[in-house]
Amino acid sequence: MTSAPAFQSSGTLKPLPFDPAKLSNISERLIRSHWENNYGGSVKALAVVKKRLGEALADKELQPYVYNDLKREHLLRTGSVVLHEQYFDNLGGSGQAGASERQVISRSFGSFDVWETEFRRIAAGLGGGSGWVVLGFNQHTRQLENYWMADHAHGPAATTPILMMDMYEHAYQMDFGAAAAKYIDAFFQNVQWERVAERLAVSGATKA
Numbered sequence: 791m792t793s794a795p796a797f798q799s800s801g802t803l804k805p806l807p808f809d810p811a812k813l814s815n816i817s818e819r820l821i822r823s824h825w826e827n828n829y830g831g832s833v834k835a836l837a838v839v840k841k842r843l844g845e846a847l848a849d850k851e852l853q854p855y856v857y858n859d860l861k862r863e864h865l866l867r868t869g870s871v872v873l874h875e876q877y878f879d880n881l882g883g884s885g886q887a888g889a890s891e892r893q894v895i896s897r898s899f900g901s902f903d904v905w906e907t908e909f910r911r912i913a914a915g916l917g918g919g920s921g922w923v924v925l926g927f928n929q930h931t932r933q934l935e936n937y938w939m940a941d942h943a944h945g946p947a948a949t950t951p952i953l954m955m956d957m958y959e960h961a962y963q964m965d966f967g968a969a970a971a972k973y974i975d976a977f978f979q980n981v982q983w984e985r986v987a988e989r990l991a992v993s994g995a996t997k998a
Contacts, residue, residue, distance in 0.1 A: 797844035801837035803830050804875050808882025808982070815976040820964040825878065828960050832870035839863050862943075869942030873922055877954040880989075883982030891987050894996050895925075898934035905936070909955070910974055912938050916957035917970025925953040925986075927993040934995050950993035953986050 803825070810821035843860050846852050887895075892902045899905035905925070912923045915938070922939040926949035937946045955977055962973030990996050 793844065797840050797847075799833075799837040799840045801834050803833050804878075806882075807879055813882065813976075814885070814979040815965075816973075816980060817965050820962070823964060824956075824961060825874075828958070829871070829874035829878070832867050832874065836864070836867040836871055839867055865943050866941070869945070873942060873951075873954060874956070876951050877922075877956045880953055880982050880985050881977075881980050883980060883984060885979040885981050885983075887981070887983045888987060890996075891983055891990065894990050895934065898995075898998075906978075908936050909953075910978075912936055913955055913957055913974045913977075914971060917974075918959070918968060920958045922957060923955040924949070924951055926951050927990070927995040927998070929994070932994075932998045934998065950989070950995075952989045952993065952995065953981065 806821070806825055810818040810825075813821065839860060843857075843864060846857055846860055887902065895905045896902045899908070909923055909925060916923065920941060922942075924937040924939060924946065925934070926937055926946055927934050928946060928949045930948040934952070935946075937949070939945055955974075957970070962970060962976075965976075966972045
């Protein structure tokens with residue numbers, strides 16, 4: 791068994807960066823369940839999978855296709871952990887975008903309203919199923935774009951996430967049932983735009 795960092799994960803949940811009782815039109819019960827059960831489940835599973843990978847690598851008799859079953863789970867759990875942490879990190883705000891964020895986004899989409907229309911349309915198309923909507927800055931094309939993601943494993947290449955929206959049913963069913971449109975509205979009411987501004991600056995999108 792190898793104990794190198796690539797085969798280790800703490801299994802510790804990252805605390806919510808906001809008070810879940812203070813969100814607008816999203817219940818504390820929903821957020822805590824999402825954080826503890828869905829995100830938390832992936833954090834704990836990732837720690838187990840990485841430990842098992844270290845053990846399996848030392849087994850010279852293990853077939854590669856069996857090892858790759860673990861690697862598939864590693865990919866899925868890593869994606870779930872990262873995406874959930876980014877999602878929670880961009881919640882807890884007023885939902886009011888500042889002038890600088892609006893300007894940068896408008897430069898790429900023609901207007902802030904066009905960006906929001908497309909983001910919402912992608913989210914609506916994922917309603918009742920699973921996936922993510924991502925506003926991201928592609929470091930290769932140097933473009934700020936909205937992306938559709940079907941799951942935790944398939945994301946846009948070379949892209950720095952700017953704003954993440956979880957469209958798996960677990961993100962809204964407890965509060966809204968099958969009414970995904972109401973969840974989309976509530977999400978926009980709670981976006982932490984100051985965090986979005988930080989991500990825009992770090993990504994280089996403000997200079998593109």
